[in-house]
Structure formats: C-alpha cells, structure tokens
Amino acid sequence: MAGESPPANRRVKTVDNLAIEQLARLALEEDLRSGDLSTEASVAGGTHAAGHAVAKSDMTCCGGALFGATFRCLDPRVSFEGLTAEGDSVRSGQVLWKVSGDARALLSAERAALNLAQIATGVATQTRRYVDALPRGSKTRIVDTRKTTPGLRLLQRYAVRVGGGHNHRDNLGAAVLLKENHIRAAGGIEAAIRAARQHAPHTSKIEIEVTDLDELASALDARAEIVMLDNFSDEDVERAVTQAKGRALLEVSGGITLERIPRLAAAGVDVISIGALTHSAPAADISFLLR
Amino acid sequence: MAGESPPANRRVKTVDNLAIEQLARLALEEDLRSGDLSTEASVAGGTHAAGHAVAKSDMTCCGGALFGATFRCLDPRVSFEGLTAEGDSVRSGQVLWKVSGDARALLSAERAALNLAQIATGVATQTRRYVDALPRGSKTRIVDTRKTTPGLRLLQRYAVRVGGGHNHRDNLGAAVLLKENHIRAAGGIEAAIRAARQHAPHTSKIEIEVTDLDELASALDARAEIVMLDNFSDEDVERAVTQAKGRALLEVSGGITLERIPRLAAAGVDVISIGALTHSAPAADISFLLR
C-alpha cells in the first residue's frame, strides 16, 4: 500500500469552497449572532489592521485556507496570505498566516477562525506523531476512524491526510465493516460476509472485525478483503500476519499507543486505525497578534 | 461567589429539547446520509436488541439525555433508561445508560450517540479535575472560555456546568471583555471602559484584560467590574488581589495548570478561566455493548 511519501500537494486536496464556507459560517454564527459588544464599542468603523497567526509550540500546520475564509466570510475585503503550506512542520514562534483589513472584522472573527484552525492543526499534529513513529519506508498506514466531532468530520479527515495519515470509510454508507453484532445477527462470519457482498455496491471491499485467530481463519476462508484485528496483542498481530499470508488486508485497532506503532508496522500489518487522531487531539496552540 | 456545592439538579439544567434534537440530527446525518451498508446487509428488520453504555475508565457522567435522544431520533420507539445522573462520578466498568428497541436503529445510531456522549463526558470529567483541585470551601470559580468546538458550544458549556464549573460569556454579544486591541483602538483603558459602558446593555458588567499591575490600577480606577489578569505569575496574582481590595472581580487566565489551582484559589481570585476545559478535553472512553 502506502509508504513512500507522495508530494503533499498532490495527495492533500484542500477542503472545497462549499465546505469551507459552511464551516466558517457555523463558527461565526455561534459567536456573533448578537453582535460583538466589545469591538462595536471600542473600535471605530473604517480602522485598518493587520494580524498574524503564530505557532506557540511545534506543530503540523493545517487549516490555513479555512482560517482566512472565516475572516472573509465576515468581510470579503479582508486579504489573506499563507506563509506555510498545509502539512508543513513548523516551530514554535513561526508565523503561519497573515490577514489584513477592517479592524472590526479581524477582531470579531478572530476566535471563530482560531477555533477552527486550532482543531485542524491539532489533528494534523497528532496524526504526524503517529506517522513519524512508523519505521522509515514502512508501507503501514495510520488511519482515522468515525470517532470524529459531529459536524467536523470533513475537516478532521482532511487534517488527518495533511498530517500524513489516511482515511477510513467516511460514513456508514460508504463502506462495509462487519462488527460483532452484525456477525451474530447474520448467523456467523461466513453468512455476514456473504450478505454484505450481496448488499453492498461492488465498489466496496468487505471488512470484518475478528477477536481471535480462529475468527481470522474463518474470515479469510470467507474471502473477507480486509480483516480488523480487534484488541489483539502484539504477539497475536504477528501471528495474524503470518496466518493471513497476504490473503486480506489486515487492520489493527484498539488500544493503540505510540509505543506500539514500530512493532505493529514491523509485523507487516497494512493499516493501524486510531480513534485518538480525531477524538482526543488537543487543540494546537496558535496565537493571533493584531497591529 | 460560588463555593459550597448546590444540589446538582438545581444548577444543572439539561440542554433543552430543541438543542438535543439538533445535535442528534447533526451527528446522525453526517454518518447515515447514505444509509448503513453493514447493518442493512446483516440485520433483519424487526429484530429486537438492548444495549448499554459502560464507562471504561473513571469519569464524570454527562450527556445521557442526548445519548438516548440520538437513538430515538432515528427510531422514536427506542426506549432509554439512565442509570446515572448528570454529574455523577462513576468508576470504570459502571453502566451509564441503557437503550432497547429495533436492532437496526441501535446499530446505526451507536457511533453518533457515542461521539456526542464521549465529548460531553470528556468535558465534564476534565472540568471536575480542575474543580476538585480547589481547596475545600473555596469561593473561586473554574470557568470555561469561547475556545469551544464550532457547533458544540451549547453542549460543551452545559458539560462544564455538569462538571462543577461555571460558564463565561456565551458569545461576543452576551458580555463585554476588552482585550489589548480594543484598549489600544479606544485610546487607553479608561476610554475603552467608558465606551463599553456607554454601548453595552446595562445588564452586562464590564470586563477588561490587563497585563501588569499598573494596568490593573488603571482598570480599577476606571471602575471595571471584572479584571482579567492575563498571564500573571502566581506572585503577581497575589499582589493583584491585595491591590484590588474587592473593588472588582478578578479573573486569572493564561497558562493555567492543575498544579497552580490551589495557590491561585488561596490567593483569593474570583475566577480562573481555562480554555483546555473545552478545546483539549480528551473524549471519555465509553463502550456500547449490544445484546
């Protein structure tokens, strides 16, 4: 699968105009629906200002276009300049993005723009840590899950890619993943896979979750195309790789820590999926300085 | 101000029906807009099931009504039972909530319901840690900020209250907080406060941010009702309390850690505001087990 890093500008498409506008609007409406008492009171209309966003710690930069668009959503005359590319590793103190325009717009949109950019950069930074833990040249993918923040899935999945990770399925209609309850309801691994193959679009691979090596054997016999090894120990993961012999993609999930990544990758699993990339990434510490 | 814990059922109102429905819908639409391939394929219509949510670590329970409502938003016949009250401290292994009804609805809404509940409980748990660091009987408030996740501010603020914290202003139109740029634009601390008092509703106190003790003196002279001590050292906070002599509420902000809480509270500040309550609270680890 993956491995050699392709040029970032090719793999990482920025989230599209429609999505950017929706997210910026969501953040602004929540914060500004009754105006901005402090700015209205203290800043005269027509004042010009310029601001820049600065990294307050080391981070993997993400969300620049969205940051700029949030200000421009409030006032289309604000100009935006990106000093870093999406996915750049930046040091604490480095300037990420600049905006200039009406001082009221800059002050009123600052928090909304930062909230979005800090989430995006936080996820990218978290992802990069896991990706960097992979052995050099590894073909193993670091992958997100559906454990995302409601309303922000598109942004968080984008940030995972910016951080060098990959995406799992976007939603319940985009791909098949048969878990324990599906298997039981269908009457077993083989029956569940057969039903899913029959029901799902022919474009989807069939993934199934197994909890031990016996179930893995059943899943391989039933020609699952991906098998998720749920909460396997490192040793069992190694046994699973040996047992699978490449007949299916193997995905490791559950209880993943940074420390386990090298051994799991060395074992030869194809995919390591990690909910914490999105559900528990701390916000990146970015300041906005205005002159 | 605060201090002695009032009965939880009085202070902590659950987010209202309208908000619950909106959040549940948001989460479900993102995950289910193209159906649920795995469940449709493997679970026959009309199958009944029951599931329960279990804490996988110690946590402060939050979001039960929202958890239940997410399933019922997909199928109104699902029944919900809360085994814990909002704000309860629960141990790893404890059952939080039960749902029962159509197996398809339970499986399809599971992730959306959990994502919401894990965020709410994560924020409540994070808040409780800071609140518990206060000296017994302290009157100091632990307070959130506007550093919330776009779209989830209402839920996160509710979770802060459930965790024993208090809320800062909800949005830029709800109260005045004059920061450095406002002050500079208005022509100084006294001018900024005068302008804000003139502009703002008479129901708002005027809060102003200061960066040293001289500015604090100016703010007190100008009769600010709340002064935010921005990035003050513990020593300077203590000096500020002495200097203020109760003429204004004092809020400490910036660089707050759990370790600093006891000394800051002992110093007698009224409010400690902490962005990390909402922007960097890890999701609570809650499992959903289905039978």
Add this chain to the structure above:
Amino acid sequence: MAGESPPANRRVKTVDNLAIEQLARLALEEDLRSGDLSTEASVAGGTHAAGHAVAKSDMTCCGGALFGATFRCLDPRVSFEGLTAEGDSVRSGQVLWKVSGDARALLSAERAALNLAQIATGVATQTRRYVDALPRGSKTRIVDTRKTTPGLRLLQRYAVRVGGGHNHRDNLGAAVLLKENHIRAAGGIEAAIRAARQHAPHTSKIEIEVTDLDELASALDARAEIVMLDNFSDEDVERAVTQAKGRALLEVSGGITLERIPRLAAAGVDVISIGALTHSAPAADISFLLR
C-alpha cells in the same frame, strides 16, 4: 450611565454581512419563490434602471446597507449609494438611498427591500421620539425589550441603537432577569438572587423585578445589581430612587408613555424600558421611485 451623545459612527455598528445577507434572503425568498410574473412579462432582460428611496414623512433613517444588499442579493451587479447616514433625521421628501442596475432586479426586489428598511426606520424613528423626550443631558437610558418580531430581533435592536436608544439583554441566556414567577419558585427575593448569582456567568449583573417599595428594600438588601420597578407610579418611582441611594441601577418598566419620560428621567432612574419601541412601531413611510 449614558447622556451626552457619543459620535454616532462609533456607537452604532451596522449589522454585519452575515446578518444582512440572511435577512435579505429571507425577504426575497418569501416574495420571489415562484418568480415575478409581472416583471418577467413586461420588462425585457438587460434594461437598465435607477431608483431612489424617498422619505414620505419625517423619520430617523435606518437600514440603508440592508436596503442595498437586498437588491444585490438578487443581482450582485446592482450598485448602491447611501445619501443619508444611519441615524440621520430626515425630512419628508428627502432622498435616502439610490440603487441602479438591471431593471428586472430593481423591480423584483423593491418590495422586499422596502419592507426591511421600513421596519428598521420605523423602529429607529419610534425610539428617537422617546429619546428626544429625555431632558437635555439626562443620563437615563431608553431601552428595548425582548418583545421583538420573531426573526428580526437583531435588526430591531440595531435600529433601537440607531435611534439613540440602548439594548436590554439580547436573549434569555445573555443576562439574568428574575421575575415574579422565578422569585416564587426560588422561595423569595433573597433566595432567587443567591441562586442566580451562583448559576449565572460572573459577567452578568443580576436584575430582579419588584412590585412595591418593600420588595425593593429586599432586593437592595440582597445586593441585586439592577432592580426593575414594575408598573410603579411616578411617585413611587421617585420614592424608589430616594430609597435606593445608588446601591443598584433602577429600571422602570410597564405603562410607559412619552408624557411620563421627562418626570421619570428627572427622578433619576437609570433605565426606562419600552416594549413599544419594537412591538408596535409603525413602518416608516418610504417610497421607491424608479426611472
């Protein structure tokens, strides 16, 4: 509090781009969702026209940017020119605003644009009448209420400020106002104030409604920061001011007429709140003439 009129351009921020666009869209969609039969039939595409809005009576001008934006929402090439500033007192016959562009866009958006501008100017004009009834140099504020038209609160509150008035709290979550039923439920004035202080953000003053001078005494003892004198006679208002001795802001509400304003202001109340500023302001009479 208020009094000497600050420069209008400082206090009165125009409603922001997001809000303007939403209001324009709301009005246009209601009127144009099935097209415009008359204009489509009679006006050839590509015809150019220019129109101007004229005051048909004396009024306080408000809503110019929104008026222009409504046409531009239908056709972004329409140009807009404001001949009056927000808050200007204009005479019958005076031209307020000019638009020019595609004749079809001007004709189709005319009614929607006028409906919005007439409401805004109506509220500003109504407010100005009350403000002008204040004695010269008075520090008393004329203030709106939550008795606004659903969907138009932001616009109406803006118009109140344009007319020289001030705003009360924006919504039920922005500030505390304890009324009779809250007091009874909490177990009395003192208990209600204590509960509110405990629950509300520290940025909110606590306001409480009283119906006689005894209740006022209780409210002052409980350190309410604002007391609303509900349906007090002029004499009782005067007694209340004497009794309060500046310990709380006093707000008069209920049964306010233009005639009572001078005496109430002379008595020294801080705030006079008037539902009729928004709920019963007649639309301003503005004509749109097209060439």
Add this chain to the structure above:
Amino acid sequence: MAGESPPANRRVKTVDNLAIEQLARLALEEDLRSGDLSTEASVAGGTHAAGHAVAKSDMTCCGGALFGATFRCLDPRVSFEGLTAEGDSVRSGQVLWKVSGDARALLSAERAALNLAQIATGVATQTRRYVDALPRGSKTRIVDTRKTTPGLRLLQRYAVRVGGGHNHRDNLGAAVLLKENHIRAAGGIEAAIRAARQHAPHTSKIEIEVTDLDELASALDARAEIVMLDNFSDEDVERAVTQAKGRALLEVSGGITLERIPRLAAAGVDVISIGALTHSAPAADISFLLR
C-alpha cells in the same frame, strides 16, 4: 363579491402544522439559543405550573394554536386549551388560552409564544376595525398587501382572514399586478396587459394600476380584469365606478383611512387594499399569568 359573513370555521383555516412548527421554532431559537439563565437558576426541574393568557384590552383573538404549539415545541408534554375561537371578539380581561406543564418550559417559552400571538392578534384586530367600518351588507372587500414582515407573511395573511379581511396575491409569482414601471417598460397599458396575459398562467386575472380616469379607460379597453385605482380621491373613485360599469373589478389603494371606508364602499368598489393591516398593526396587549 364578499359581504355576508360566512361561518368563520369554514373560511378561516388555521395555518398548517408545518408552518406552526417553523414559526414556533424560529421564535424559540432566537430567544433560547444560549439557554435561560433566570429559569435554570431559580426553578427546580419537575415543577408543575399552569398559565393563562389574558386580553388586556378589547381585541380580535388570533393565533391560539400557534401560542400553544410554541410551548409544546419546547416540551411536548405541555397541554393547551383554547377558551376562545379564532376571530372571536374578546373584551379586556378575558382569558384566551391556557397551558399547563413543566414550569421551566412555560417560563422559557412564554415570551416567544406571546410575541407570535400578539402579532397575530394585532393584525386581526386592526383588520376587524376596517371591516367593521364597511356598511352593513357591503360587498366590498378589505384586503392586505405584500407589505408584510419578512418571515411572517403566512401568519399575517392568516390573521387578516381571521379579522374578516381577504388576501391579495401571496407573492410576485402568484398573480399579475402591473404598476407604472411595468407599463412604461412594456410600452403602454395595452401592451403591458397583452404581454402579461401571454406570460402569466391562465389561472391569473390581470390587474393593472392606473393613476387617472384616462388610464382607467385604456385599461378597460385592454380588458384588464382588475384595475387598481392608485391614490384616487373619493370623487374620482365614484367616477371610476360609473365609468367601469362592472367591466373590471375595481381596487382602491393608497391613502386609505378608516374614515374613507364607508364612502368608498358605498361608491361600489370591489376591493380596498390597505398596507397598514400588516405593516403598522400594533401588537395586541396580552398578558401571561403563571401559577
């Protein structure tokens, strides 16, 4: 045309479920999007209460279902009882509607529910005054215009009917009304009517606005089905009726006052359209008393 009053329950359909729900939600979201600080602080969950809406002056009752639905939108368990029928003339002091249920829901939704009901009843009451000014047995209709509050057209048109009036076209796509600018663009009265007849659905009558008796003659010659006499004096209206000889419906518009109604009706015009029914109806004075 109209005249003898048909049974109210036949002519006046209540606005439908979809519309009621949308309006209630609009009003509630504006007021409650950050919660209700006062009620949350002072009223314990689970408290039961009952409230009733009382007329504080004479009025024509309108909006009962919407009033009740607003509370139920916040809490579906609230019960509603209507003591008056839509369109009933009620005296000051009379109870209109009762609700009972959770005290928090009643307190939090009170203002939103009242704002809507006061607008509806205000329009119905205003309309009834004009309708009552018609001579007994008159066939003349009192009719609204498109000068409505953005977002509330459906409700205001309903209230006009409840007050005994009739509706003009709902929007620009529902019927043809050729005004001065359409006529000039089309090249004259006859050309405008021909173009409109060609363009419009065959279900629409063609209405055209004239400013003098000569234009009326042209409009009749061109077989306009309705002619709007714009700002005609009473005398000219009488001449117009004589001239038209029933060849077209005649609608009088512009500068209508209550005093002119009897003479205009006696002259035999078919329709009197009045913007003030909706754009300048004062809110009805309704109180909500809670126990």
Add this chain to the structure above:
Amino acid sequence: MAGESPPANRRVKTVDNLAIEQLARLALEEDLRSGDLSTEASVAGGTHAAGHAVAKSDMTCCGGALFGATFRCLDPRVSFEGLTAEGDSVRSGQVLWKVSGDARALLSAERAALNLAQIATGVATQTRRYVDALPRGSKTRIVDTRKTTPGLRLLQRYAVRVGGGHNHRDNLGAAVLLKENHIRAAGGIEAAIRAARQHAPHTSKIEIEVTDLDELASALDARAEIVMLDNFSDEDVERAVTQAKGRALLEVSGGITLERIPRLAAAGVDVISIGALTHSAPAADISFLLR
C-alpha cells in the same frame, strides 16, 4: 390567448440568482459532501482545463446559466460561455456551453452540472414536441401541472416556458382548482364555486373540474372562469367548446397524447395540460468533454 410566438428573450426569464445558487448547491452537496477521491488522487492542484457540453441528440436547449453556475459554485474563478440561447433547437453534435478553469473543479462538478442541465433540457425538449404538434397559429396553450419533481418545481416550470409551453398554477396557494372531492365536500358545483370565490384572493380565477357535459353546464351557470374537462373524449371536447360559447376558458386534461393535440387544438380549447411534460420527460443526452 397565446399563439403567435413572442420573442423568446421577453417571455422566458431565466431563473433568478437565488434559485440558481440553491439548485447548484443542492446538487453539489449531494455528490461532493465527502470530497472527490478520484480527482483528488489524480489531478494536481492548479491544473487548468476547458470543457464543453455537447448535445448527443436533437434537443431544445435549456439550463445554460445553471450549468455554468454549478461549476462556479465550487470555484468562482471558473468562466462560462453559452453558445446557445435558452430555447434554441439544437442538433446532435452541437456544442451548447463551454467552461474553463481549475481542472479539479471541472471534474468534481461535472456530474452535478449535467444532472441539472439534462433535466432542464429534457423538460424543454418534451414540451417543444407537444407545442410543435399544435396547428400553426393556434391559440391553444400547452401547460404543465403540479406533477413535478419535489425540489425542482421552479426549474421544471422554467423549462416548460423555455420549451414554448405555459405554466399552470405554481402551488396550492397560488390559484383555485376545485376537483371532485372539493365539490362533494362543498355540496355541489355551484356551492363550491361560491365558497371559492368568497375565500380566494380577488386576483385568482376560479377553475373547476367537470367529468361530463352536464357538469360543464352547471359550472358555466355558476360562472366558473375556467373549466377543466377531465378525461373527455375528443368528441365530448368538441361538444364542450360548442356548449361553452366562450363563457369560460376550457382546459383539457387527462390521457393526452401527442396524436390528440391537433384535434383538441382545432376544437378550440384554450389549454391542454399535460403531467408528462415534467413527471416523465427523459433526461436529455448531453456529454461533457474535457481537455
């Protein structure tokens, strides 16, 4: 009524900006809400491309502005050129519209833009076939119905006009059409017409559906302004025209085929309404070629 074809640019107004934007957004969001995996993977950002839409069969061109706007909704820098006017008859192989700009935007929006344009052109083409079946110089109108695709009524009605047809009422509130159930509920044809005339705006003609010549007689006696002859044979239509003697417009509906059009038109009916114009028009076959 109709007949001699008026210049297309006068009768056929393009759907307005608001509607175009809404439709484009609807189509794009459905297709692109999780990004575009294929384009993101294979096309580098910044690649320029140009595409043109080509008719793959003979058709009546419709929807050009909407086609272009869909691409521009994704990327405002895309340029659009229309090589055909709305309503032009084009031959298979002819180029209709050109777009150029960012290759990713062109590829990602292609399907959404085509889906809309193919529906619009399909309806226009279908309509033109019926219109062309009218005898030369006929005054009979080909008219649509409310049997439209939910969400697309505005577009489909526009396409009917582009194809040379006319529109029936837009929705249930725009005009009166009394069908069998209304008549029965009202107590007969005469009572139903009287009730409708009383209730409806004076701008609406009253249309009523009849199933035989006796009912036609009753409808004419009650002065219906339009009578719909429901499922009449050609012979009965001819008798109806004779019987009506121009006292009402006659509309034929039900079981209309292309073959019947000449005879029905020759019989002198005013309107032929055909659900199949919108509910069963096959999509036009248009290709999009990209370089």
Add this chain to the structure above:
Amino acid sequence: MAGESPPANRRVKTVDNLAIEQLARLALEEDLRSGDLSTEASVAGGTHAAGHAVAKSDMTCCGGALFGATFRCLDPRVSFEGLTAEGDSVRSGQVLWKVSGDARALLSAERAALNLAQIATGVATQTRRYVDALPRGSKTRIVDTRKTTPGLRLLQRYAVRVGGGHNHRDNLGAAVLLKENHIRAAGGIEAAIRAARQHAPHTSKIEIEVTDLDELASALDARAEIVMLDNFSDEDVERAVTQAKGRALLEVSGGITLERIPRLAAAGVDVISIGALTHSAPAADISFLLR
C-alpha cells in the same frame, strides 16, 4: 456476484426516518407554502375522509412508507395502511396503500405524496424490467449510476434496490472511479491507479474506465479491482471477459438497452450500469381516490 434472489425484507431496508421526513417536508413546502386555497374554501375543518392509492398500470411497488409519512407530516393523526410490500409486482387496478384522517390534510398532501411515490415506483419498475431481462440464475448485477435527480439520490438508490438492482457508489467521496480525464491528468492508467490506491481509503476498490482491449490489459496489469468497459460492443465485451480471466470485476456501461442485457449477462460481465434507471424512468401511474 449476485444472482439468486435473497429475501426482499433482508436486502431492502426502507429509507430511514430522518430521510423520509426530509423528503416529505421538501415536497409539502413546495406545494403548500401559501396554503391550499381550494381545500380551505370548500372543506370544513373536522371532516373525516379515507383515501387509497391505486395502480393504473402494472408496476413494482415502492415508496409506501414515504407516501404515508407525507400525509402524517401535515397531520400526525392520519393513519396509514400498506396493502403491498416494497418490491411487490402489482397489477393495474390493485390498491397499494390506504390513508384516513382529516379530509383537509388528505386533500392538501395528496399531490406531494403522489409525486414522491410515483418517482420511487417509477424507478423500481424501470429497474425490475432490466433485472427481469437477466437470464435465470445470472450472477450479473443491474446497477445504477450517479445520474440521479438532485435532492432525490437517496430515494432513487433505494428504489433501484427495491426493483432488484444494486447500487453503484453513492457519491464522489464513497469510491474511486478513474475516467479518461483522471487517467490523462495522472499520466496514464498505471500512474492513475497507483495514485488512487495511495489516496483512497483502504476500504475502496479501485475502478477504472477503459475504452478498448489494450487499455483493459494495462488496467489488469496495474491490478485495477474493477474495470469499466465504456461503450464496448457486445463482441468486445465477450473478448474482455475472456481476457480478464476473473482478475478484475468487469462493469459494462454506455449504450445499454434492454435487448443487450441477456447477451451481456451471458458473456459473464459482473455489472451492467444504466443511467436510465434513474434519469429517465417515467413516473408510475398511481391514482389517489378519496371518499
């Protein structure tokens, strides 16, 4: 792949509550936003009625739950009874569904409910015709495309499954399909497949479009998992199957007619995708009879 028909109740999940409500609302709002003049005028409130939907030709029944929900969306007290199961083949004259309740609700929602049900049944019926053309026991799938009606993709894809067909990818983010322009931009078939595999979630198979047998060879060499044979003749399809030897799923697309289905299936292709299932399915002829 497919072939032996699995029990319908297992494969065909009805569209979920959220989707049904959204579609019903969309259709009702378009038709009823200004009320229903005819019904309001002629039907007294409180009248009870019952109606049933009858097939006017042979069809494959689809959309029953949505049909009922549309009435209930207007009035929740309407009851619904389904006399046919989704996917049933019904004869002309057969009753499909029954509703009963308030006569006004039945009359006002009738058209909206029928429009939706006729589209759903139309697509299911069209699909069934293609599925029935497959040889008995064939493993070939009849599959839809993204050529759906904007706003109705979810419903149309459901209807395809109800008709016995299968779905292709739901949207551009759900799966990879590399077309000519992607291939050219990426620098050839092999490069495009490599880039897609690198970018796409590991759950997606990679599909690529080829225009001749040479390209097919390249695609197979590059290990495409699905190859779309674009506009291949029947002979070339047969050669492609021989050449592929099961190394990839083969999908035939372009110029598919009912007549070609048996030979294509016999050739052994896995998938036949047909835009006409959704973009050109005529509405099913269903009548609604009311008593």
